[in-house]
Amino acid sequence: MPVNKDMRILIVDDFAAMRGIIRNILNQLQLDNIVEASDGAAAWEILKKDEIDFIISDWNMPGMTGIELLRKVRNNEKYSDIPFLMVTAEAQQKNILEAAQAKVSEYIIKPFKAETLTQKIKKIFG
């Protein structure tokens, strides 16, 4: 599916500054229909009452982590097709493998360049 400028994007990260960085990069791509959550549990609540088209999530967060959120999303037929981009400092092969097994759409390792995020979005929706 192509990048839809109106798609509603859920950014999940416990670090507000990181949510802001991601939001700014998305804004540069004219993507500004954005909602934020600070952990997986808050993200899940948003998913239940909002129409989310794309999830960008951190891994390590207090409460529900990003990998737990990913599994919950993929195991629920209502949300299982939502593209899910993991943006995390977890760079170990075992983490990447774990996310791949949980059917993550794409994976970005922090710190990252704006260009990397743009490329991954194009890869997902291109």
Ligand SMILES: [Mg+2]
């Ligand atoms: Mg974190």
